[in-house]
Amino acid sequence: MTVLATERLVLREFTAEDAEFVLRLVNEPAFLRYIGDRGVRTLDDARRYIAEGPVASFARHGHGLMRVVRKADGVEVGMCGVLKRDTLPDPDIGFSFFPEYWSQGYALESARAVMRHARETLGQGRILAITTQDNEPSMRLLGKLGFRFDRVMPMGAEQLRLFVSEP
Ligand SMILES: CC(C)(COP(=O)(O)OP(=O)(O)OC[C@H]1O[C@@H](n2cnc3c(N)ncnc32)[C@H](O)[C@@H]1OP(=O)(O)O)[C@@H](O)C(=O)NCCC(=O)NCCS
Numbered sequence: 001m002t003v004l005a006t007e008r009l010v011l012r013e014f015t016a017e018d019a020e021f022v023l024r025l026v027n028e029p030a031f032l033r034y035i036g037d038r039g040v041r042t043l044d045d046a047r048r049y050i051a052e053g054p055v056a057s058f059a060r061h062g063h064g065l066m067r068v069v070r071k072a073d074g075v076e077v078g079m080c081g082v083l084k085r086d087t088l089p090d091p092d093i094g095f096s097f098f099p100e101y102w103s104q105g106y107a108l109e110s111a112r113a114v115m116r117h118a119r120e121t122l123g124q125g126r127i128l129a130i131t132t133q134d135n136e137p138s139m140r141l142l143g144k145l146g147f148r149f150d151r152v153m154p155m156g157a158e159q160l161r162l163f164v165s166e167p
Pocket of ligand 1: 030031034035095096097098101102103104105106107108109130131132135137138140141
């Protein structure tokens with residue numbers, strides 16, 4: 001089980017026990033607006049999402065979205081990790097946090113740990129990121145992580161911004 005610790009946070013792989021947390025997070029208005037509707041409406045849907053998403057990703061690629069918990073009180077603040085989509089040529093970083101924990105540097109702290117792990121432990125080269133064109137907080141975060149804007153690309157019905165980080 002992959003576990004990453006930072007100064008204030010612990011990141012670990014998802015299990016079926018995280019269904020209630022996932023159900024809340026993927027139905028946050030900001031998640032629905034900037035990432036999309038994963039169709040997760042019940043705890044069973046959430047268990048399926050975890051099994052077919054992060055758990056399958058770790059089994060297949062050795063990385064995926066991880067649950068982020070604050071060390072001080074054990075509160076679940078969000079998720080962050082490196083995914084591998086069939087629609088992109090290289091792995092991409094993803095993150096989503098509950099609004100009550102925004103603007104405290106938790107996303108940046110998590111993403112830095114995920115990037116370091118991807119590079120130093122998994123030996124990944126190019127890492128990508130995709131955002132909607134209006135997702136300013138996400139783009140600011142990617143800038144701090146050293147990503148550069150590459151181009152606008154179509155994905156499904158949407159035009160997304162593609163960002164690239166080279167080792
Ligand atoms: C994208 C998302 C994860 C960014 O989260 P965030 O809370 O803005 O990011 P951070 O935790 O790094 O906080 C950033 C702000 O905290 C401030 N901050 C406060 N304390 C800080 C600390 N100790 N360390 C670093 N930054 C700190 C920073 O100055 C920064 O301000 P800025 O945005 O004006 O530059 C969040 O908006 C989100 O979950 N959105 C919904 C899902 C989503 O869109 N995901 C991305 C899809 S591409």
